[in-house]
Amino acid sequence: MKAWLCENPTGVEALQWKELPQLQPGPGQLRVSIRAASLNFPDLLIIQNKYQMKPPLPFVPGTEFAGVVEAVGDGVKGFKPGDTVAAFTGTGGFATEALVPAPLALPLPAGFPFEDAAAFICTYATSHHALIDRAALQAGETVLILGAAGGVGTAAIQIAKAAGARVIAAASTDAKCLRCRELGADATINYTTGSLRDELKALTEGRGPDVIYDPVGGDLAEAAFRSIAWRGRYLVVGFAQGQIPALPLNLALLKGASLVGVFWGEFAKREPQRNADMMKTLGHWYAQGKIKPVIDQVLPMEDLPLAFSRMSGRAVVGKLVVVNQ
Numbered sequence: 001m002k003a004w005l006c007e008n009p010t011g012v013e014a015l016q017w018k019e020l021p022q023l024q025p026g027p028g029q030l031r032v033s034i035r036a037a038s039l040n041f042p043d044l045l046i047i048q049n050k051y052q053m054k055p056p057l058p059f060v061p062g063t064e065f066a067g068v069v070e071a072v073g074d075g076v077k078g079f080k081p082g083d084t085v086a087a088f089t090g091t092g093g094f095a096t097e098a099l100v101p102a103p104l105a106l107p108l109p110a111g112f113p114f115e116d117a118a119a120f121i122c123t124y125a126t127s128h129h130a131l132i133d134r135a136a137l138q139a140g141e142t143v144l145i146l147g148a149a150g151g152v153g154t155a156a157i158q159i160a161k162a163a164g165a166r167v168i169a170a171a172s173t174d175a176k177c178l179r180c181r182e183l184g185a186d187a188t189i190n191y192t193t194g195s196l197r198d199e200l201k202a203l204t205e206g207r208g209p210d211v212i213y214d215p216v217g218g219d220l221a222e223a224a225f226r227s228i229a230w231r232g233r234y235l236v237v238g239f240a241q242g243q244i245p246a247l248p249l250n251l252a253l254l255k256g257a258s259l260v261g262v263f264w265g266e267f268a269k270r271e272p273q274r275n276a277d278m279m280k281t282l283g284h285w286y287a288q289g290k291i292k293p294v295i296d297q298v299l300p301m302e303d304l305p306l307a308f309s310r311m312s313g314r315a316v317v318g319k320l321v322v323v324n325q
C-alpha cells in the first residue's frame with residue numbers, strides 16, 4: 001500500500017508519500033481499499049500538532065474516505081469483501097487502504113459515488129447536529145452562516161434550506177457569495193468589504209438572525225453575536241480563523257440568547273443511536289436531492305500537498321476530494 005505518512009507533525013512539507021506493508025484487519029476490523037478521501041479542516045491542524053486529538057507518531061492523516069471492503073477480521077458481521085462503504089475514522093484516509101472498525105463503516109447505497117460519499121459524513125453530520133439538534137431551527141427562522149462557502153458552511157446552507165429557514169450566507173469574497181446564492185442562500189454578506197452588523201440589520205429589518213452558525217471565530221464572532229435576534233441561538237462550531245473569541249456575556253442576557261456548543265464527534269460517541277438516526281435522515285435527504293456535497297475539485301491522492309495549500313489559502317468552495325486511480 002501507499003500512504004501519506006506524518007512522522008513529524010510540523011506541517012504539509014513534512015508529509016511523505018511512502019510504500020508501506022499491506023494492512024491486516026484485526027478482530028472487528030475491515031480493510032478498505034480507498035477510492036476517494038476528502039479534506040476537513042482538522043486534517044490541516046492535526047499535521048501541525050494543533051488539533052485537540054494528537055495521534056501517536058508516525059500516523060497517516062485523513063479523517064474521512066470511501067471505498068471497497070477488501071478483507072474482514074474475525075467477528076465482523078454484516079460486511080463482506082466487495083461491499084462499498086464510507087467511514088470517518090479521524091486518521092488513515094490519505095492512503096490507498098485503511099483499517100476501519102466495523103461499527104464506523106457506513107454501507108453505501110448502490111450508485112452512491114465515492115467522491116460524494118467521501119465528502120459527506122463530517123460536514124453534513126456537523127451541520128445537521130448543529131442546526132437541527134442543538135439550535136432546534138424552525139421553518140421560517142433566519143440563519144446567518146459565517147464561512148458559508150467552506151465545507152461545513154455549504155452543508156449548513158443546504159440543511160437550513162431543507163428545514164425551511166431563510167439563509168443569510170456570509171463569506172470573504174464576492175465570488176464565494178455568488179456561489180452561496182447559487183447553492184440556495186437567500187442573501188449574502190461579503191464580510192471583507194461590508195459591515196456585518198449594518199448589513200444584517202438591513203437584511204432582517206433590525207431583528208437580527210434567529211440562529212448564527214459560526215465555524216470561523218476570530219473577530220467576526222462579537223459583531224455577529226451583537227446582531228442576534230431575541231431568543232437567538234449562537235452555534236459555536238469552530239475557529240478556522242485561528243483565534244478563539246471571548247464574548248461579553250451581557251450580550252446573551254440582553255437578547256435572551258443562548259451560546260450553544262457543537263461537537264459532532266463527541267455527540268457521535270456519546271449518543272450513537274441518535275447519530276445513526278441522523279445519518280439515516282441525511283441519507284434520505286441525499287436520495288431525495290435535498291443535499292449534495294459541493295465538490296470544488298477532485299485531485300489525485302499524490303497531489304494532497306496542493307489540496308492542503310488551497311484549503312489553507314481559503315481558496316476552496318465546498319470540499320476538496322483526493323482519489324486513488
Ligand SMILES: NC(=O)c1ccc[n+]([C@@H]2O[C@H](COP(=O)([O-])OP(=O)(O)OC[C@H]3O[C@@H](n4cnc5c(N)ncnc54)[C@H](OP(=O)(O)O)[C@@H]3O)[C@@H](O)[C@H]2O)c1
Nearest residue numbers: 041147150151152171172215237238239240241262263264
Ligand atoms: N464542532 C464540530 O463538531 C466541527 C466539525 C467539523 C468541523 N469543525 C470546524 O469547523 C471549521 C470549518 O471546517 P471546514 O472543514 O468547513 O473548513 P473549510 O472548508 O476550510 O472552511 C473554513 C472557512 O473558514 C473561513 N476562514 C476564515 N479565516 C480562515 C483562515 N485563516 N484559514 C482558513 N479558513 C478561514 C473561510 O471562509 P472565508 O474565506 O469566506 O472567510 C473558509 O471557507 C473548522 O474550525 C473545523 O475544525 C467543527
